[in-house]
Amino acid sequence: MCRDFIPIVRKNELLEKALEEASGNGLGYDLGNLRNWQIFVNHQRFLPTANRGDISNFSEHEPRLLNHLVEWMREKLKDESFNEWIGRLRSARHAGLREREVQQMDRRREEVRKWIDKPKKADVVDPSDIADLPRLDxxxxxxxxxxxxxxxxxxxxxxxxxxxxxxxxxxxxxxxxxxxxxxxxxxxxxxxxxxxxxxxxxxxxxxxxxxxxxxxxxxxxxxxxxxxxxxxxxxxxxxxxxxxxxxxxxxxxxxxxxxxxxxxxxxxxxxxxxxxxxxxxxxxxxxxxxxx
The missing domain is CATH 3.40.1390 (Udp-n-acetylmuramoylalanyl-d-glutamate--2,6- Diaminopimelate Ligase; Chain: A, domain 1)
Known part of the structure; x- marks a missing residue:
């Protein structure tokens, strides 16, 4: 047993705020996937809830934690190698998303082409071929x-x-x-x-x-x-x-x-x-x- 056990609680919204403030939103939505970022925060004044599944007084420490995170990130963003890593991450993510969307559209276009080439089409509708509605003059x-x-x-x-x-x-x-x-x-x-x-x-x-x-x-x-x-x-x-x-x-x-x-x-x-x-x-x- 550990007397000072503190539960691990995911606080993505805190990380998002820190990223936005530190970069002036300059990292862009493309890095909004937070799996690329892991930051662990501990504090001796955190008080676990009765079931020790969360922290009861997190809100009173949040502003100070946010300031620390922002300051740390601003310093990291001055580092050339850190920015190169961000650039590689952005490029890799974009390349994957771009090819995925192009492939999706290629598949859809090919499905339409196959539909056009079908000699018999059971799912054809022709708005100009309606017998029961009067035509517009x-x-x-x-x-x-x-x-x-x-x-x-x-x-x-x-x-x-x-x-x-x-x-x-x-x-x-x-x-x-x-x-x-x-x-x-x-x-x-x-x-x-x-x-x-x-x-x-x-x-x-x-x-x-x-x-x-x-x-x-x-x-x-x-x-x-x-x-x-x-x-x-x-x-x-x-x-x-x-x-x-x-x-x-x-x-x-x-x-x-x-x-x-x-x-x-x-x-x-x-x-x-x-x-x-x-x-x-x-x-x-x-x-x-x-x-x-």
Whole structure:
């Protein structure tokens, strides 16, 4: 038996606070996985609970412990070898996440390709082939509120795809696994994505804003569909990804009408790769003139 036995209690929230304060949040969300950090704290004034499974007076010592942790981490962050270790850790983690997402999207794209190639498809639905509902007249109005979210944008894009030939036709959508959608590229939009592809990996965003993240790796995206772009600037991949891209106006649109107003240019395998950004609001010039 040990008279001074102190239980080991995990305090991840304390470690997170210390990391954020010490680095000014400069370590980034990519190191939010705390399994890379193990810090043990003991104090003679800790009082175990009656069952000795926790510490009853931890809260009164927490501010002082936090200050000690922050000071220690700030000193460590001045050490070149420590920062090199962080850099290696970040690079290794990003490389693994990037390849995983690219592989996920490759699998999804291949599944769609196999579905297209099936001679007989039992799970096909064709919205244009409904016998029991009256068709809209070509000039019939279907007004709705302008999108205020990514979900509303996707709904609007679906309506547009039902009435017009859109450059990207969504065949599969899954916002839980990787990039949002797999879409077929229309015959008149073959110049949109380079190198050419019959099936594009498409990310939907309500608004593309500089100094924010697309929440996915650039390598896993072929095109971005948004309601609007706020302005040119730098954008990040997958939260605090190492790679940054330049969000810029396209010199020349390849679509008619010119939905591909912007593009994201970033380095990939020693070359510059371009991801076209399509602004759906271009189709509503009266609304754009009001800067809604």
């Amino acid at each position: 070509p000039d019939e109005s279907i007004p709705m509120k302008a999108p205020r979210s990514e979900q509303e944008l996707f709904y609007l894009y679906g309506l547009l795809s039902g009435r017009h030939r859109m450059p990207l036709h969504v065949l599969e959508y899954n916002a839980r696994i990787g990039v949002d959608a797999i879409a077929s590229v229309a015959p008149n939009a073959q110049q949109l994505i380079i190198p050419k592809t019959a099936l594009a990996r498409v990310e939907f965003k309500f608004e593309v804003v500089p100094d924010t993240s697309l929440d996915h790796f650039f390598k896993a995206i072929d095109a971005v569909v948004c309601w609007r772009v706020s302005k040119p600037g730098r954008v990040f991949e997958q939260t605090a990804g190492e790679t940054t891209g330049q969000l810029q106006k396209r010199k020349k649109s390849v679509l008619t009408p010119a939905l591909d107003t912007y593009e994201i240019e970033y380095p990939e395998d020693g070359k510059m790769r371009v991801i076209p950004v399509l602004e759906v609001s271009v189709l509503f010039p009266k609304l754009r003139s009001k800067k809604t």
